Structure formats: structure tokens, C-alpha cells
Amino acid sequence: MSIHLEAKVGEIAESVLLPGDPLRAKYIAETFLEGTVCYNNVRGMLGYTGTYKGNRVSVQGTGMGMPSAAIYIHELINDYGAKNLIRVGTCGAIQHDVKIRDVIIAQAAATDSAIIRNQFPGFDFPQIGSFDLIKKAYEVGTDKGLSLRVGNVLSSDVFYSESQEVVNKLGKHGVLAVEMEAAVLYYLSCKFGVKGLCLVTVSDHILTGEQTTSQERQTTFNDMIEVALETVSK
Numbered sequence: 748m749s750i751h752l753e754a755k756v757g758e759i760a761e762s763v764l765l766p767g768d769p770l771r772a773k774y775i776a777e778t779f780l781e782g783t784v785c786y787n788n789v790r791g792m793l794g795y796t797g798t799y800k801g802n803r804v805s806v807q808g809t810g811m812g813m814p815s816a817a818i819y820i821h822e823l824i825n826d827y828g829a830k831n832l833i834r835v836g837t838c839g840a841i842q843h844d845v846k847i848r849d850v851i852i853a854q855a856a857a858t859d860s861a862i863i864r865n866q867f868p869g870f871d872f873p874q875i876g877s878f879d880l881i882k883k884a885y886e887v888g889t890d891k892g893l894s895l896r897v898g899n900v901l902s903s904d905v906f907y908s909e910s911q912e913v914v915n916k917l918g919k920h921g922v923l924a925v926e927m928e929a930a931v932l933y934y935l936s937c938k939f940g941v942k943g944l945c946l947v948t949v950s951d952h953i954l955t956g957e958q959t960t961s962q963e964r965q966t967t968f969n970d971m972i973e974v975a976l977e978t979v980s981k
């Protein structure tokens with residue numbers, strides 16, 4: 748047991764999918780995994796282990812934002828030995844040619860969070876994904892015929908941003924979308940020497956105001972989930 752997870756050591760697989768929404772974790776476990784066991788319900792932050800095509804995989808909700816996600820990612824790696832961690836999240840697009848329901852592979856993440864900056868005063872730590880997982884995810888997605896986008900995302904501490912000009916400026920510098928967890932996943936993966944990847948599906952378009960429903964965010968986006976499951980099974 749760790750502070751926020753009630754699993755016994757050995758009950759969590761080395762490969763873990765990380766949705767922000769714990770009910771998306773339940774949906775993934777029930778829809779895609781076999782022989783599934785729920786190992787965590789502390790704070791309702793559901794976690795499951797099962798198999799996908801014979802490979803052991805876990806799926807753990809992280810909550811919203813980097814402070815929450817960092818707790819689960821830290822404990823999964825430090826207390827349970829997770830080695831491959833793939834976030835399966837939603838995001839808001841900030842490019843006109845990125846469309847609702849597109850799947851993005853976050854190559855790297857800019858952030859307005861102080862969590863990482865405070866570790867290296869005066870330096871900017873490069874928050875990058877695992878090349879191995881990025882390459883595998885790209886191959887899997889391309890084989891499935893998906894038009895994946897690969898590029899930078901913004902991991903923001905703020906959902907209802909009051910500095911939209913900065914977000915728009917990041918868009919002008921090629922950032923594809925805004926979400927709230929990738930940067931800390933990439934930082935902690937580098938810190939602990941494990942592999943981290945963030946996949947996000949576009950749920951909102953910040954430039955056009957288009958949106959998907961909360962039900963869709965919880966129980967669809969299957970392309971992204973299959974890419975993540977095939978990537979950790981490759």
C-alpha cells in the first residue's frame with residue numbers, strides 16, 4: 748500500500764494507462780481488459796489491472812491537474828515499479844487544422860506550472876516524452892489508419908484561463924493543444940528513469956468553441972485507448 752493507492756505490491760502492472768477521469772479508467776478496464784481486478788478505490792480514484800491480448804496492463808485515474816497526477820505517478824513508479832506510463836487524456840485544440848476527436852501524441856509539453864521549475868531554479872527542464880513510446884504509438888496509429896498529430900502541448904495549471912493571449916501566442920509558436928498533466932508525467936518519468944507518453948484526444952476546440960459531451964469524454968475516444976494498449980503490448 749502507498750498513501751493514495753490500496754493495491755498490494757505486485758497488483759499493479761509495469762505498464763499503466765493514466766486517464767484523468769476515474770470513470771474513464773473503469774470504462775477502459777471493462778471494455779478492453781480481460782480478467783480485470785479493481786485494486787484501488789481510495790478517494791474514488793479507481794485503478795484496475797487486467798490483460799490486453801495476454802499482456803498485463805493497469806489503468807489508473809489521476810484526477811485533474813499536475814498536483815493530483817504527480818501523486819499517482821510518483822506512487823505508481825516509486826511504490827509499485829511502474830515502467831511504462833501512458834496518459835490517455837482529453838485536450839482543447841489551439842490550432843485551426845487540429846480537429847475535434849483528433850488524437851495527438853505529445854512529443855513535449857510546455858507548462859505554466861511551478862512544480863518543475865522549482866526543482867531547477869534558473870533552468871528550464873525539457874519535458875519530453877519517451878522516444879521509444881512515441882515511435883511505437885506513431886507506428887501503431889499509422890498502421891490503424893489514424894491521422895495522428897505529433898507535437899507540443901501546453902500542460903496548464905488553469906482550465907479557465909485568464910491569460911488567453913499567452914495560450915494563443917503558444918499556438919502561434921506551434922503548440923497544438925492545452926491539457927493539464929503531460930508535463931509532470933514527463934518530468935517524473937525522467938526523474939525516475941522510466942518511460943512516459945501522453946496521448947490526448949481533442950474534446951474541445953478553444954478557437955471555435957466546439958465541444959464534445961462529458962459522456963463522450965468518459966466513454967469514447969477508443970482510437971486513443973487502442974493506440975495506448977497496442978503501444979504497451981508491442
Ligand SMILES: O=P(O)(O)O[C@H]1O[C@H](CO)[C@@H](O)[C@H]1O
Pocket residue numbers: 766767768810811812835836837838906926927928964
Ligand atoms: O480528460 P482528462 O484526462 O482529465 O484531461 C483533461 O481534462 C481535464 C479538464 O477537464 C484535465 O485533467 C485535462 O488535462
Ligand SMILES: O=c1cc[nH]c(=O)[nH]1
Pocket residue numbers: 837838839840906925926927950951953
Ligand atoms: O479545453 C480543454 C479541454 C480539455 N482539457 C483542458 O485542459 N482544456
